[in-house]
Amino acid sequence: MRTTLTIDDGLLRQLRQRALDSGKPFKQVVNETLQAGLRASAATRKPYVCPTFSIGEPRWPVNLDKALALADELEDEEIMARFRKGQ
Secondary structure (H helix, E strand, C coil): CCCCCCCCHHHHHHHHHHHHHHCCCHHHHHHHHHHHHHHHHHHHCCCCCCCCCCCCCCCCCCCHHHHHHHHHHHHHHHHHHHHHHCC
16 A cells, blocks of 8 residues: 655664665565554553452441342432422
């Protein structure tokens, strides 16, 4: 595939010198250098780790497997409390 790149002058000199030293075509040296750079950056990349923190035990005995039912119950209690206050 053909593409147009803007290469810094110093980098261009290094790539041309590498091509001369190795006897390889310039485009092959550029491709090999890009591939080596991509492999190196992939090898040094650390996997993302999401930190976890303990929030401790619940303050009251609660079955956390039924958390949604508990949330519904607490919401119902709040609605009833507001209803009793006339809100």
